[in-house]
Structure formats: C-alpha cells, structure tokens
Amino acid sequence: LNVLIIVFTEMRDKLRKWREDNHRNSEQIVDVGEELINEHASKLGDDIWIIYEQVMIAALDCSRDDLAWTCLQELKRQFPGSQRVKRLAGMRLEALEKYEDASKQYDSILQDDPTNTAARKRKISILKAQGKSAEAIRELNEYLEQFVGDQEAWHELSELYINEHDYGKAAFCLEELMMTNPHNHLYCEQYAEVKYTQGGLENLELSRKYFAQALKLNNRNMRALFGLYMSASHIAASPKVNATVKKANVKYATWATNQINRAYQVSYARCLL
C-alpha cells in the first residue's frame, strides 16, 4: 500500500513541476494525468481541478478529444459559468479547427469582461494558426498598448517578428523584456542573437556586449559563450576596425575558446561518471 502512495505522490508532483515550468510535454502529461484522474481522483483534493485543466490542454495536443471532453465536463459541472472554463471550451474548438466557433466563444467572454486577456490572446493564436501573421502582429501590438506589462505577449511578438525577418522590431520587444527583467540571462542572450542576425559592425559589437552580459548573469549559458566567440571573431576579422579594437576582440574570442574547451572537458568527465 505504501508503494502505491509513493507512486501517487510522485505522479502528482511531476504534474505540478510540469505546470510550474510550463512544459509542453503533452504525451507524458496525458500518460501521467489520465492515470492519476482515473485511479486516484479521491486522493487529489482540490488539486484535481487544476489537474483537469492541465490534462485537458495536453489531451488537445495529443488529439485525445475523448479525454479532453471528460475533463471539460468535470470542470463545467464544478464551475458553471466560469470564464476560465469557457476559454478551455474555446481551445477545444481551436483544436478541432473550428476557428469561427472558437472566436465566437472568446467574443462572448470579452462581451462580459472586456479586460479578459486570456480570451484576447486566444484570438491572436487563432490568427497565428491560420497563418495570418501580419494580422496576428497587428492585433498583438494593439493588445500590448493596453497591457504593456504582459511579458508572455512581448515574447510572442518578438518570435512573430523573427519569423518575418523583421529583426529590428524583434529587438525592440526583447529590449522591453530586458528592461523589466534585467537579471534574465535568456532575454539578454536572445537579444544578442537578434542583433547578430541583423548584421553590420555596430550590431555585431552590441551582440558581443549582450552575449557577455548574459554570461555574467549565467556563466553556464553555452549559447552566450558560443555567441561571444562568434561575434568577437567576426569583429576581429572585419576590415573596418582599428588595431586596438581588433586586438581586444581577438582576446575575447580566445578567452571564449578556452572556456568552451573547458566546458566540453567538464561535460565529458561528467559523462564518464
């Protein structure tokens, strides 16, 4: 009996960790979550509702409409008239590619609550799913004028711009994110990648600085380390730089090479353990 309790706790904790990390490992969530719901529902207490939501979304990812429907019904029964559940019903319609019906669902949420950010973002997701990138970008910009602190939205917008090769605007979005999250090494590193991609000496130098900054914030960020090496090497090789700048960048590139080699040696050693 003890073994069963341990198994149950492990499963519940796994689901919680995946929720907190916003992991999209939907097949695993369905595997663990379905068993948890079917075998251990009574032990879950109030956790069960958030688990129904998590499993439902994962089920949609895996085309398990049967499972998604079951979860949705449980949530509808427990929370009648809830906007949050209405949004989940909308997501199910999206998964079935019934985009017009889904849009109507979100519009009805917005009628009752015009500030419902989740519904607005789902509408933008529909545009993205339909390949209407220009419209998605326009709507997302409008949304961000109103909800300027929504980090997830800024990040989504940066990705949409990158896919359209509009690196200048992608950089602007990442600048917003860096301003509000100065200790986030990932935003620094992504900004550096965008600047590098934009090209030109000035952007390369900026990219090198931000790769370096990302490394300062997290010295294990391999992308930042490689990026530092690449940008410094390109600057050193540029015919437009003077001898001082060239020398400095050769130094940075050499330092980065040594750090990269060390990192590989450490990882090989850990492999053997």
Place this chain on the structure above:
Amino acid sequence: MSIKLTTQAYCKMLLHAAKYPHCAVNGLLVAEKQKEKKKDSHSTPILCVDCIPLFHGTLALAPMLEVALTLIDTWCKENKYVIAGYYQANERTKDFRPNQFAEKVGARIAENFSEAAMIMVDSTRFTMGCYEPILAIYDHHENKWKCRDCNADCFEDWCEAQKITSALLEGRSYESLIDFDNHLDDLRNDWTNPEINKSVLHLC
C-alpha cells in the same frame, strides 16, 4: 544530381519532427565524401547516410546556426562526410512550402556542395504507419529550387525505411532524440544520436 536517403537519415528526420509537433524543426543531411568524380558521376545518386537534427522553435536566427555548421563541418571532415542537404518542417502543419530561410540555408550548403538538396517535411501526411514518404525534395538549378517527386526511388530501401521508422515512432524513440538545441542546453547530449543509430541497426 539526385539524392537518395538511407533508413537512418529518414528515420531521424521524422523522429525530430515527431518530438516537437508544435514547433518548426530543421537539420542537416550528410553524405559520404566521393573520392573521385567519375565521368558519369551525375547519374549516380548521392546517398545521404545520416541526419543531424539542429533546432526546434525559432529557426531564423544566425549565430547558433553558424556554430552548428562549423562544428558539424569539423565532424564531417573527421568522418569523411560532406554536408549534402538541409531539411525543415514548418510550425504550421499545412505549411509545407520552403520559406526564405530554408532557401537561404539551402543556398549556403549548395555553395560547398553543388548537388545539395533542400527537403521539406509534409506534416499533413505524417502518420505512425509511415505508409508513404512525406518529403518534398528540392534541387538547386540555376539559382532556383525545383521540386522533385519523392517516391520509393528516393530511398536506399523504402520498405526498410517505412518499417523501421514506424517501429521507432510507435516505441516513442523520439523522446530520446537529441538535436543541436538539446546539446546547447547540456553538452553531454550527443547530437550524433548513437543510441538511436543502434536501434535502427538492431531493427535492420
């Protein structure tokens, strides 16, 4: 002028796409380096023996792609391979045409290998059974990419490729597939995927 794929190359491409169904994915194909160009070399197809999965998610950024090309080029030289192709599966299922980025990378590879191919994965026909090849192969002709029909002839052994890819999909081997992004997250992750290569050999 045309390329053929081994089971291992096809398999790992599809496993990569299956691991990240909600993302765009891309990668490289490698062929064995030909010792000499024979007189009728243009009639012998290039055999792509392996596939290196690169990235998932946002593909269109330069620095990590350059790092990957550099490291993989070195690995190719050590193993007498040459980078012979590029594959991409777009984020949206219905979107299986090559975009500007795919053409750019393809052109870059063609600079070093004139018979380079660009391959787009058609996710709309992606099934567990793998009953038909789901690739569109593009050849570089006079600065344009021309689509070639992909059928069983594009494979070293289509029956084997179909059987083994399907078996690995059913067995969820894609969960352990490593791409270059995974390698950058943790250097211990091996983008040559030796375990999956073993599984393919085992099933042959």
